[in-house]
Each structure stands twice: as C-alpha cells, then as structure tokens.
Amino acid sequence: MSFAGKFELESQENFEPFMRAIGLPEEHIQKGKDIKSISEIEENGNSMKVTVTTGPKVLTNSFIIGQESEVETLTGEKVKTVVRREGNKLVAALKGIESVTELVDANTIINTMTVGGIKYKRVLKRI
Incomplete structure (x- = not known):
C-alpha cells in the first residue's frame, strides 16, 4: 500500500x-x-515528501527512506534523522521523539509520537 494522498486529522x-x-x-x-x-503525502519509490498544513502553519519535510535527512520538528527545529520502512510503518527518532506512522488500511493513517512517557496519537482519514 502507498502512503501517497491527502489526509485530514480525524482525532487525536x-x-x-x-x-x-x-x-x-x-x-x-x-x-x-x-x-x-x-497532511499531503507524495511518494516516489523511496523518496517521500510530507506537507502538513495546520491553520496558517505549513510544515514540509522531504526524505529518502533509509538515508539520513534533515527534517523540521513541530517546534521548528531542524534535526537529522533516518526514516525506516517496517512493513506498512514509517519509523523515525528525532531528538528524543519516537515517531511511528502506520498505514492501517487504504484510507487510515495512525501516527504515534512518544516523548518520555507521553504518547500522542493522531488518526488521519483520506480525503
């Protein structure tokens, strides 16, 4: 399954x-x-571009699966990370935050970010 498409935050x-x-x-x-x-996801082989628009704020990160890339965090800081594909999941660690993005089915993505003992879960639906 491909992550490519446009998704809207359904719950968090x-x-x-x-x-x-x-x-x-x-x-x-x-x-x-x-x-x-x-969230708009473009996927071309191992190359991915993720654009998240929240109100007036637009966060765009491009990376290649398995290669070190510089990405911008939610706080605006730029950090280096390696995004790995594990089946239908994209996994990355950025500055103490573990991020797992799972394509549950063709229309649902669940993104879980964990820092310390706090788990932030987002459910996105294809639009």
Missing part, C-alpha cells in the same frame, strides 16, 4: 501534554488544539 489523544513536553509555547498549544490539520 494527548495533544496538550505532548506539546508541552516538547517545549511548544502555551499560546501555540491553545491555538492548535482544535484545528484540523491536512
């Missing part, structure tokens, strides 16, 4: 505690907690 768990744990300012947390983000 532990948004506020996770964002506080990674150091996002409280004003940004309050502004962002109720906004439905749109």
